[in-house]
Amino acid sequence: MIGQQLAGNLVNGFVLGGVYGMATMGLSLIFGVLKIVNVGHGAFIMVGAFITLWMFSSLGMSPVFALPVALITGMALGFLIFSTVLRRLIKAPELASLLATFAIGMLLEEIAKNLFGTEFRGYNWETGKLVLPMTVLPMSKIYAFAGSVAITVLMYFWFKKTRAGTAVRSVVEDSDGAQVCGVNVSWVYALSFAIGIGLTVLSGVLLTMFIPVGINPYMGGSYTLKAFVVAVLGGLASPYGAFFAGLAFGLIENGSYTVFAALPGVEPFALTRFISFVMLLVILLIKPTGLLGAK
Amino acid sequence: MALLQLENVTKRFGGLVAVNDVSLEVEDGESIAIVGSNGSGKTALFNVISGVYLADEGRVVFKGKDITTLPPHTRAPLGIGRTFQIPRPFSSASVRENVAVGAMFGTLSGAISVDESLEVADRYIHLVGLTPHTDKEAGSLTPVEKKLMEIARSLAMRPKLLLMDEALAGMHPRDIDEMVAFLKRIKAEEGIAIIAMVEHIMRAVVGFAERVMVMHQGQKLVDAPTAEALRDPRVVEIYLGRPAEDETHARG
């Protein structure tokens, strides 16, 4: 019955949505602080996915261990990219940073392609299942969801309670004012970008729970679009708004899939992806600063 | 009929009232100085007049036409010109091309050709004394030269009202005198009304302005002929005392 299928898909969508939300936090953070849109966002998710794959297949280590590795790799990568490239583009016209982040994403994809080839890969992490009335959820997905929630909560407290987090928030509000108050703005930029990329790579680990055989160098592209929809929905500069927007997006994505699957004469998967794009345009039209976030 | 009329104009940003119930009338050819500390609402007022902000309440009437809801690019050709506190040149274009933009799009006479605009540009570049720099990239000019170019660019729009934002900030006293004389000349020659923001520059206020307006926390505090205004104790306070307190008020 469509009702049960819908419910099942919505549960899946909710769980996935939480991870989408967490995956977008980095994007929102980077935009909020540096006013740079990381067009290569998806490529960093791909990096996280490959780290997980490699650690599982070659080292036999569960994805749990991939989490810290991904975070540290991401932060190091972010720091490297900022200090070599983006630092010089803070004052440049927007076009420059858009092109640079795009090219960086491309570079990562090409490196991955040459290292790993273009075939789709996956891995199987059996940790049991949760049987619910409307659907069966693998525990790995639940762990991923829990991980996303945990990270989001941690980030929330980091922003609100730590000195570094407060400094970051002050730069988002008003970078000139923050500077006058003694905040080392260039250090905040570097830190924020590093954390942003770190979070994104980390989310790649979590997302692999949802793509049993979908890991390949070019997987990032579709996630970039979804991340933009989520980011715009949640407020482009609001990292924790992104989480709730992610939940909403996950629900809408899976909900619409179910509806389309029930309609004759259409391809549900393709049409769902079209709907994501339409959502993006609609939200940008109504309120570019986000339906949930203020800034 | 006054050239510009503001009737009870208010502009809010969330909880902050940037312009608070300001009414104002400017006649053809008047020269007015607006004084007030940072946060007093001067720039916001200019933005409301030029259309960068749309007023939340009240009306803006220019040459008898209600322009309250018009976007900035439609107001400019009606005769409102504006320079910015920190000059905003089109850096990669030449000085000539910059000034030509003003002539090309800023006048009501419909489609004025590129060649005509370049000729008009040359004239105004000469007027502000930048002729040797005509073909230089605008981004390579000194700050003072950029200010002059902005003035030329705005004048090329043949405005009836010129809003000058801190036009004299950072200039040597001698340059200020020259600038004041220059402004008076163009006022007379081109028949423009000029509202200038000249925070704390006494000699400019005295030399240039027929009227002085004082803004404080979004409200118009004083609006009187210069001699009278300078005798007003509130104006004297703003010039001589309490700027620190004004700052904290404005930030709060």
Add this chain to the structure above:
Amino acid sequence: MKAKHTKYLPLLPVSCAYFILFLIGKNVAGMWQLMAMLAFYCALGQAFNIFIGMTGYVDFGYVAFLGVGTYGMALSVSRLAGFPNLGLGVVVIGLILSFVMAGALSVAVGAVALRLRGAYFAIATVGVNEGFRYLIEGARIWGGAEGIIFSGQLTETLGRDTASSLSTFWADVMVMIVAVIAAVITVGYMRGRVGYALTALREDEDAAKVMGINVTKYKIIAFITSASLAGLLGACAWALKVMYVFPPEAFQIQYTIEAIIIVVLGGAGTLLGPVVGGLIYGLSKYWLAVVMPGFQLLIFAPIVIFIVVAFPEGVVGWVKRRAKGTAIQSYLL
């Protein structure tokens, strides 16, 4: 003071470049394919440059317009094949259809996206090519995910010989013509009011508005122009040559990437830039395909990064700067 006749002088080197490509291709055995590919890349760059170079906005979904153009030609040939006596008319109609369809898509996207400022616009366009592809596949229109194969109909309508010479020769000549048209439009825009408005809004959108420039109007003009030309390119360089259209191929991001590389490398906002960029990129890709296939993006990605950071004006921009005050200045735009 520029006299009227020197306004269009910069078209000379550009037209010469395309003419030389044509001559080499026609007269040197086996070179036509390469020359055609180079011409395509130059044309792609020129069309793309009209938007990105002049407005400073980047459309990450640009390939959607090429894709739509491909469909325009495909639809015309496949649906009109049955009409008697149309002959080459199907191709002409196909060209018109591609032009119009690409233009229409750009109006639809632009109406929403161009009201947004730079970064938001870029975000909005990221999904355009995917979005349109999934619309076609999802709603199963125009052949859905299987696309349209029209080689049969083309041969039927035009006869084997004409169809063959069309797809192996005349389609490429049309690409060169589109390139020259794009160049002419570029000069016309750059030297005219449109160019001044676009330069102003590119440098400082708010200051431009206060000067009386309707920035949205000019952005739209550049966007539609750029898109419609891309539509024509899709029709000529893709549809007519392979005689089929297949959604994943027609909308793949590869071509947006290449267009970006070409424009950035050559010099965004210049007339000659895309030509130079197209030649450099095309030749490199061709050479690398022999030596190290599949590597060209790996090599060009860091080059793009480097140029964006260190030489944002690109090759031609750099040369223009050096050539200031010299005799060749009037040939460089």
